[in-house]
Amino acid sequence: MGQKNGRKAKDKADRIGRADYQARLEELQVELNRLARWLQHTGKRVLVLVEGRDTAGKGGVISAIADALPPRWCRTVALARPSEREGTQWYFQRYVAHLPAAGEIVLFDRSWYNRAGVETVMGYCTPEQTEAFLRQVPVFEQLLVDDGILLFKYWLTVDQALQEERFGERLSDPLKRWKLSPVDLQARTRYEDYGRARDRMLEATHTPHAPWTLVSFNDQRRGRLTLIRHLLDQLPDVSLPEPVVDFPLLPGKPKRERFLGPLRPIRSVG
Numbered sequence: 001m002g003q004k005n006g007r008k009a010k011d012k013a014d015r016i017g018r019a020d021y022q023a024r025l026e027e028l029q030v031e032l033n034r035l036a037r038w039l040q041h042t043g044k045r046v047l048v049l050v051e052g053r054d055t056a057g058k059g060g061v062i063s064a065i066a067d068a069l070p071p072r073w074c075r076t077v078a079l080a081r082p083s084e085r086e087g088t089q090w091y092f093q094r095y096v097a098h099l100p101a102a103g104e105i106v107l108f109d110r111s112w113y114n115r116a117g118v119e120t121v122m123g124y125c126t127p128e129q130t131e132a133f134l135r136q137v138p139v140f141e142q143l144l145v146d147d148g149i150l151l152f153k154y155w156l157t158v159d160q161a162l163q164e165e166r167f168g169e170r171l172s173d174p175l176k177r178w179k180l181s182p183v184d185l186q187a188r189t190r191y192e193d194y195g196r197a198r199d200r201m202l203e204a205t206h207t208p209h210a211p212w213t214l215v216s217f218n219d220q221r222r223g224r225l226t227l228i229r230h231l232l233d234q235l236p237d238v239s240l241p242e243p244v245v246d247f248p249l250l251p252g253k254p255k256r257e258r259f260l261g262p263l264r265p266i267r268s269v270g
Helices: 002-014 018-042 058-066 127-146 160-172 182-187 191-205 220-233
Strands: 045-052 074-077 105-109 149-157 212-216
Touching: 018 058, 018 220, 045 058, 058 074, 058 105, 058 220, 127 149, 127 191, 149 191, 149 220, 212 220
Parallel strands: 045 105, 045 149, 074 105, 149 212
Antiparallel strands: none
């Protein structure tokens, strides 16, 4: 018990403070902006898959990346459960429509790897469908890479004690309770099942042309910084000249907003 408490105390001591985290994140976001301008200039395409256990922090790291970039340059894809029609399609079909075009970064908040994870563990697909998926994924991803897409696959890891703690936070916070789905509640007791499914997936799909990178998200702030730093390090460090903006002084005095008729802004709060 003492050893376990000592580890928890060390984990808390190692966590990055908010101010330090924000300062380091802003530096990385400046680099992300430079990267996005390079993509626009070259027409390269970047596809990032973010996978991991429930509560690991997929949405947080995706927001940290996307918030730094114009939405025309960076898109987040988080597909809902497939419709009845989509369920009859080739499994990868609905994902293909969301692949990046020239100059774009696309971030998948869960991806086709749903089939190897939640669908397999929860019995939403047959064992034969899982087997077919694991055979087809390396071929599918080879086609993406051969076509010039820069593909990055991240798996976020989190220990079960921290996962349980985060589930509890979702339950107690009205703004986070929507994240606590029936599937999440079942995931609490199937930690090892998900681990076995993940290991099988990694063994079948960790390939030279599309390798996986595992990132610890026991400390979500540190995990975000680590993942973004790794992503940037895999791409050319190219600095394009900053665009020159002609920004002359306004002639005369600045004008006040004018209103016609009875319409006026609503009364300010406070």
